[in-house]
Amino acid sequence: MEDEELEEEEYTLQEEGKEYTPQEEEEEEVPTPDPCPLTEEVLKEGLSLLSKTDNGLAHAYVKFEAKSKDLTDISLLKCFIHLRYVDLSDNKLQDLSPLNSLTHLLWLKVDGNLLTGACMQELPYLQVISFAHNHIKAIEGITHPRLVNLSLKGNKIQTALGLGHGQLFSLQILELRGNKLESTAGLNLPKLKSLYLAQNTIQKLEGLEGLEQLTTLHLRDNKLETLDGFCSSMKCLQYLNLRNNGISNLQEVEKLQVLPMLQALVLLDNPCSDESSYRLEVLVLLPHLQRLDKELVEEDEWADANEIRQKRREEEKPVPSKPHTHFGVPAEKVHDERH
Numbered sequence: 001m002e003d004e005e006l007e008e009e010e011y012t013l014q015e016e017g018k019e020y021t022p023q024e025e026e027e028e029e030v031p032t033p034d035p036c037p038l039t040e041e042v043l044k045e046g047l048s049l050l051s052k053t054d055n056g057l058a059h060a061y062v063k064f065e066a067k068s069k070d071l072t073d074i075s076l077l078k079c080f081i082h083l084r085y086v087d088l089s090d091n092k093l094q095d096l097s098p099l100n101s102l103t104h105l106l107w108l109k110v111d112g113n114l115l116t117g118a119c120m121q122e123l124p125y126l127q128v129i130s131f132a133h134n135h136i137k138a139i140e141g142i143t144h145p146r147l148v149n150l151s152l153k154g155n156k157i158q159t160a161l162g163l164g165h166g167q168l169f170s171l172q173i174l175e176l177r178g179n180k181l182e183s184t185a186g187l188n189l190p191k192l193k194s195l196y197l198a199q200n201t202i203q204k205l206e207g208l209e210g211l212e213q214l215t216t217l218h219l220r221d222n223k224l225e226t227l228d229g230f231c232s233s234m235k236c237l238q239y240l241n242l243r244n245n246g247i248s249n250l251q252e253v254e255k256l257q258v259l260p261m262l263q264a265l266v267l268l269d270n271p272c273s274d275e276s277s278y279r280l281e282v283l284v285l286l287p288h289l290q291r292l293d294k295e296l297v298e299e300d301e302w303a304d305a306n307e308i309r310q311k312r313r314e315e316e317k318p319v320p321s322k323p324h325t326h327f328g329v330p331a332e333k334v335h336d337e338r339h
Contacts, residue, residue: 030114030135033092037073042066053082054104062104066091074098088113096120110134111151118142118152131155132175143167151175153196160186176200177218184208184229197222198241205229212236220244220266227255235260244269250278253285264291284309 049063060082071091077083078098084105090112099105100121107128115134119141126144133154140162142150148170157179163186172193181200185207193213198220205224209231216239224245237259247253248271256262267273267282273293275281282292283305290297 030094030116031092033070033072033114035072036070036092038066038069038071038076040076042069042071043076047080049085051082051084077102099123120144139163146170149173152179153177155179157181160184162186163189182223187211193236209233215239217241227252230255230258232258232260234258237262239264241266242270243267246270247272250275250281250285253282256286260288262286262288265289266293268293280305280308284312 043064043066046064046066047061048065049061050059051062052058053060061080062082062084064077064080064083064085065087067087068090071088071093073095074088074093075098077086078101081101082104083102085107086099086102086105087109089109091110093110093113094115096110096115097120099108100123103123103125105123105126108126109128109130111130111132111134113134115131115136118129118131118136118139122143122145124144125146127146128149129142129144129147130151132151136152136155136157139152139157139160142163145167147168150168150171150173153175154177157176158181160176160181160183168189170191171189172191174187174189174192174194175196177196178199181197181202183204183206184197184202185204187195187207188210190210191213192211194216195211195214196218198218200222202219202222202224205219205227206229208229210233212233213236214234215236217237218241220241220243222245224242224247227242227247238261240256240259240262243266247267250272252272253267256265265282265286267278272278279292280301283289283297283301287305287309
């Protein structure tokens with residue numbers, strides 16, 4: 001993987017200039033906002049991108065943006081059935097049902113609202129949704145067949161069970177950072193390529209066997225103490241971030257040998273990374289790694305790791321046993337003399 005891709009995938013605790021802490025949101029209750037419906041004036045200001053309709057006989061606006069307007073009601077959007085791109089971030093929405101009639105919708109962003117659920121009527125062409133930083137606890141009802149990119153980061157989701165069930169067979173990118181997940185169970189998404197689970201409370205890795213096309217997995221800032229749960233069916237996984245978990249035994253790293261394509265691994269801020277021979281031991285266990293903790297593996301490191309690995313293999317070879325003797329005479333000779 002390229003350096004730029006790794007840097008982009010490596011999360012920090014900062015986002016858009018402010019620190020996000022799930023504990024602060026946990027204490028908040030969903031407020032009841034004063035009514036503020038979408039008006040025709042705000043509607044006109046937000047419409048843009050004139051485009052031909054499907055039949056090619058007319059034109060219609062296909063983009064709408066109304067950010068930070070304190071909106072609580074978007075009923076006026078029902079009639080704008082040709083909209084393809086909608087951004088309603090940083091409002092006070094609790095209901096998205098008026099969007100159910102927008103059957104041409106391709107892209108939807110509703111970050112920073114007051115949504116407690118992500119359930120919507122199935123939209124046949126919807127490819128990208130962002131529900132970031134709402135108050136969502138359950139994720140049932142996301143069934144859009146062409147959905148490729150789904151963000152649910154910064155919510156209150158405790159389980160991924162209910163996500164998928166054969167409905168999200170096109171999903172490639174799933175963002176669940178900053179929730180309350182304790183397990184990875186339920187992530188049976190066969191087309192998934194990038195999975196972001198940082199800043200949860202995950203203690204168990206389970207149900208990962210169906211992620212056969214996954215290339216990137218972020219598990220930074222969780223509660224993992226063991227690395228059980230990885231399996232050989234994850235044959236495309238190249239980048240794995242386990243930073244700031246509770247992995248204390250370096251032998252847990254041996255369990256990652258089932259990942260044939262693993263090229264980049266991040267283990268910083270785990271107890272095991274404080275050991276003096278940490279880096280060398282990881283390279284001994286994972287001979288195919290190209291990058292460890294964002295640093296390329298140097299040739300001399302490879303040589304040292306290969307030497308230690310070879311030496312240990314030789315030490316593990318069984319010592320050939322000597323032929324059994326009978327009073328100093330080889331057993332086979334005694335056998336021959338008796339016959």
